[in-house]
Structures are given as structure tokens and as C-alpha cells.
Amino acid sequence: MSTSQVIPAPEQPHETFVLNVGPQHPATHGVLRLKLTMDGEYITRAEPVCGYIHRMHEKMGENRTWAQYLPNTGRIDYLAAMAYGHAYVAAVERAAKIEVPPRAEYIRVITTELNRISSHLVWFGAFLLDLGGFTPLLYAFDDREKILDLLEALTGSRLTYCYYRFGGVCNDVDDDFIRGVREFVAGMWPRMKFYRELVTDNIILRKRLIGIGVISDEMCRKYGATGPVIRGSGVGYDVRKMEPYSVYRDLDFDVPVFSEGDCMARYLVRMEEMVQSLRIVEQALDKLPAGPVMTSGVPRVLKPPAGDYCFAVEAARGRLLVRIVSDNKEIPYRVRWRTPSFCNLSLFEEASAGMMLPDALALLGSLDLVIPDIDR
Amino acid sequence: MVDHAAKGFHLDARVRPARVVAAAALLDQNGFAMDAVTGVDWIAENEMEVVYDFFHPAHVWRVVVRTRVPRSQPEVPTISEIYPGANWHERETHEFFGIAFLGHPNLTPLLLPEDATYHPLRKDFVA
Numbered sequence: 001m002s003t004s005q006v007i008p009a010p011e012q013p014h015e016t017f018v019l020n021v022g023p024q025h026p027a028t029h030g031v032l033r034l035k036l037t038m039d040g041e042y043i044t045r046a047e048p049v050c051g052y053i054h055r056m057h058e059k060m061g062e063n064r065t066w067a068q069y070l071p072n073t074g075r076i077d078y079l080a081a082m083a084y085g086h087a088y089v090a091a092v093e094r095a096a097k098i099e100v101p102p103r104a105e106y107i108r109v110i111t112t113e114l115n116r117i118s119s120h121l122v123w124f125g126a127f128l129l130d131l132g133g134f135t136p137l138l139y140a141f142d143d144r145e146k147i148l149d150l151l152e153a154l155t156g157s158r159l160t161y162c163y164y165r166f167g168g169v170c171n172d173v174d175d176d177f178i179r180g181v182r183e184f185v186a187g188m189w190p191r192m193k194f195y196r197e198l199v200t201d202n203i204i205l206r207k208r209l210i211g212i213g214v215i216s217d218e219m220c221r222k223y224g225a226t227g228p229v230i231r232g233s234g235v236g237y238d239v240r241k242m243e244p245y246s247v248y249r250d251l252d253f254d255v256p257v258f259s260e261g262d263c264m265a266r267y268l269v270r271m272e273e274m275v276q277s278l279r280i281v282e283q284a285l286d287k288l289p290a291g292p293v294m295t296s297g298v299p300r301v302l303k304p305p306a307g308d309y310c311f312a313v314e315a316a317r318g319r320l321l322v323r324i325v326s327d328n329k330e331i332p333y334r335v336r337w338r339t340p341s342f343c344n345l346s347l348f349e350e351a352s353a354g355m356m357l358p359d360a361l362a363l364l365g366s367l368d369l370v371i372p373d374i375d376r
Numbered sequence: 377m378v379d380h381a382a383k384g385f386h387l388d389a390r391v392r393p394a395r396v397v398a399a400a401a402l403l404d405q406n407g408f409a410m411d412a413v414t415g416v417d418w419i420a421e422n423e424m425e426v427v428y429d430f431f432h433p434a435h436v437w438r439v440v441v442r443t444r445v446p447r448s449q450p451e452v453p454t455i456s457e458i459y460p461g462a463n464w465h466e467r468e469t470h471e472f473f474g475i476a477f478l479g480h481p482n483l484t485p486l487l488l489p490e491d492a493t494y495h496p497l498r499k500d501f502v503a
Contacts, residue, residue: 051487058472059496094384221433223461224410230433237433243380308416310384310429310438321429323384325416334497338412338429346464375487 016044019357023052029126030371032345034364036357043360046352048345054375061335066092066302067166069335074160076337077373079122080316082108082115085164087322088335090245091311092166095304095326104168104293105247110181110284111151111163112313113277117188118147119316120270120277123368127267128199130365131208136199143191150180166302167295178285185278185285192275200271209264213363215351216261223347227318227340228273229367232266234259239314250287253280263366270368303328317341317368341373385429385438393443393452396428400455400462403430403439411438413455413465415473417447419499424450424475428462445475454480472497 022033031052037045057072073088074081086108093100121144125137148158154177155163155170163169199205220230230237238255240248256272258265304326312321318340325334344367352360378388391399411429418425428441445452454477456463466477467486474495477483485492495501 051485051489054487056496062497091384094382217433221407221409222459224412224431224459225461235433242431242436243438307383308427309382310440312384312431312438319411319431321411323412323414323427323429334416336412336414338414342464343410343412343461346461350460 014039023049029369032369032371032374038357041356043352043355043357046349046360048348050345050374052375053372055372057337057376058335061332063331065330066304066332069332070165071160071162074157074162075372076339076376077315077317077341077370078159079370080115080119081159081161082112082163083313083315083320085161086112086246087311087313087315087320089164089166090313091309091322091324092302092304094311095307095309095324096166096302098167098298099295100168101292101295102247102289103291106284106288107169107173107293108164109246109248109251110281110288111154111161113280113284114147114151114181115161116277116316117274118144120274123270124195127365127368128205130361131205133199133205136195139191139195139198143188146184146187150177150184153177153180165294167298168293170294172293178288181281181285185282188274188278192271195271200268206264208362209262209267209366211262212359213263213351213355213366214261215347219347219350224343225318225347226343227315228266228269229318229344231255231257232269233261239312239319243312245311245313247284251280251283263362266366301330303330315340317370317373318344337376339373339376341369341371345369345374380438385440387437387439389439389441391441391443393445396426396441396443397453397455397458399441400428400458403441404458407432407434408437408439409433410459410461410465413462413469415469415475415497417473417497417499418444419447422447424473426452426469426475428455450475451478453478456480471495474498
């Protein structure tokens, strides 16, 4: 071989590398870790690693009485805790055949829907923070704070509510609360218009979200993704309409559906849902009946008849199912939480394959995950 | 058939462990969505129950499929090939109850530490 001959450079093998995101990372909103296998800027495989804040709420259900478990329900999804209390008390009420007075049901709907708005406002602020916009967070938290103040005055907690009881709610709403909620709702209508002008119509936001992170309705079905995720994929599935509970049958509201399946669709679903929740709160206040807020004669020591019972509600992040198994004792035999964030995250590996890293983080934010809701 | 108002589901089907895949396939063909998989430890009867929940995205139907396996050999086939969403639920049921899902692609702990060898939701579990 002569030295003048050109030796061709060996072909570069297609190299991938592993990129670790989290468990402490601003984009994961809590303690979630992503193990990303990257091909340059593109993701070939994204494996979520969960369990960093697993507390075994389901085992805790098996070593305390039915009522003693109530505070746990507020600590699973700390942004939308009302719905969790609602699902649990309603499941026990179903098992023990406890009637709930209408006033209590209306108060439950009002507080749950206010909580849904406050939860969506956190998502709104945090999601835009993920995308690089800082200002909307400050406005969103300003509005959210008004809800937290109202709920704190009523329940005693700002986030981890333990307000519902078997057979009603623990104390009645007063005139200050009703006046405060009416003021808040009246003030939110112009804010929603303001958010649309400030954020939704923003060209940078639209370029970051439209056509990004498309999730098909079929993928939602196979993974059990619900809430704004499935409604952003063209399926109008909402537990409040499908398995109506409480007094949602008597209230007039729409289920916003967008069919594109991209991040923008999920964004628009949540923005529209806040409007619908405002409508529900307004109507429920108008219709709020007089009467007691607790059924009298609920036994202090509750022993639901043996068997298993389910109750599903529409939490802020989607379908929340609680399954309780009773063996007619003071202590539950089994409490199972099927949480929306868990199922919504489980499709991330399939949905993010082939995406660019910044787009995948937009997808992650559009799923609106709350990590203790996954880890329980 | 059961009363939804009393129980929270419409159809309660008890199947043999070998039939869970066929049951899941049937529900899949009828457009049902994956809801959850979990276990219940019936220690007094020396059995483990595996419970599969399904909902329908377009109708109110709620279906429960359940099967029982002996505690000495708790094994059922995986349905994760039909419903990829069952993958995580089965991993969770495996780590909490020690129920093995045969054919599962990655039956490692999901929420417990990666080296966990205990199954905390078994009734005879001592911390």
C-alpha cells in the first residue's frame, strides 16, 4: 500500500447517549426522573422512573379506621385534593348506604370546581414557565390565591383539604364565603379574556404547541389516559357526564373537546374547562338549597357491609377511581386509588419517541402531572 | 350484571386465570379503555385476587374482570400486549402483592426501590 493512498475514515456508528432528567428538575415539577436515550437532539426512548415520593397510601388505608383515613385523601394530588376526598367519601357512602343532604352535595360541587380552577391555574402558570414565559405565572398565582383564601377560610387548609365527611361536609358555608366566591367568579370572567389575549393568542406559544406531541384517541384508550388528555384527542369522555354523580346532573355545563391531540389542544381544553367550572360554581350558588350539611345518625364507628365498591369522579387531571373492599370491620380491607396522573404519564414513553427534547418537555407539561398522584 | 348505583360498575365477570387475556381481548374489540389492575390478598382463603377495571370512552359501561390464584403460586398471564397501559399497573401489582404476570416485558419495581424484595400489601407483610 502506497502512502499516498487515501484511507477512508471509518463510518461513524449511529451513537446514542443517555441523558438523565431529574429527579430534581424544574421541568418535572416534583420528583420525577426521566431516563432519556438520545440520538442527538432526538429522543429514541424515554423511560420515566417513578416512586421517589411513594408513601404507600394504600397500606395506610389498612391500618386505620374508615374515618381516620380521610386526611390521606388530601395528600395524593395536592393541587386538586377536593376531588379525592369526594371520591373516597362517596365510595364509603355507597357501601354503607348513607344519604347526603342536597345542600352538602352542592357545597361539594362548589368546592371541587373551585379547586379544579385553582389546579388548572397552577398548571397554566407552570406550563408556561416550562415553555420559557415567566409573567403568566404571576397572574395565575394571583387568581389562585383568591381561591385558596376562600377555601382556607372554609376548610382550614390551603391545599390538603379534609372537609368532606361520610354523610356531608364538616361545616356549613357562611355568607362571607358565598360573597367571596361570587366576587371571585365575577372577577374571573375578564381574567379569562385577558389570559386569551396575553397568552393563548401569542404566536410564540402557538408555535411551541401546535402540532407538537400528538396523542391519538386510540393511544388514550389503550393507556387509560383521561381528563384533558383524552378530551384534547377528540373524545368527550368526562366522568361528570358519563357516570354522573353528586348533583352534576342538575347543572348545565359543556365538556370542551378539541380533536387535534397536540399540546395546543390540551392547553385549550384546560382553559375552556376553567370557564365551564366558573359556570358550574355560579349555577350551584344560585341553586344552593337550605337545610343541613350533615346526615344525622351516621355511626361514629362505621362498618360498611362486606364487598367491594367503586366510585369514580372527574378530578382535575382526569378519571379518578377509588375501589374499597370491606370485610364489615372498622378498618378497610383494601383501598385502591386509580389516579389520573399515573395513567397519563404511562403513555409518555410511546408518545415521546422520536421527538426533540424541548418538544418532549412541552408534551410532559401538557400532561399536567402531579408526582404524588403518580407515586401515591 | 350488578347495579351501578350500588357498586360502581355494571358487569362483574369472574374468570379463570388462563382466560384473562381472552377477556381483555374481547373488551378491547368492543372499544373499552384500560382503567386499572390491582390485587386483593384473601389470606384466610389462601388466595390472591387480581381485579381488572375497564371503562368505555363513549358509553357509561363499567366492567370488572376478576380472577383468583393460589397464594402459593400467584401467576396470571399479562394483558400488557393488548393494553400497553396495563404494563405499569401490572408492575405495581407485582411489587405490592408478589403476583407474577407471565410474559410481562419488564416486571421490575415501579414505585418501590429497585432492589425491593418484599410485597407490602400482602396481609402477612411485617415492616
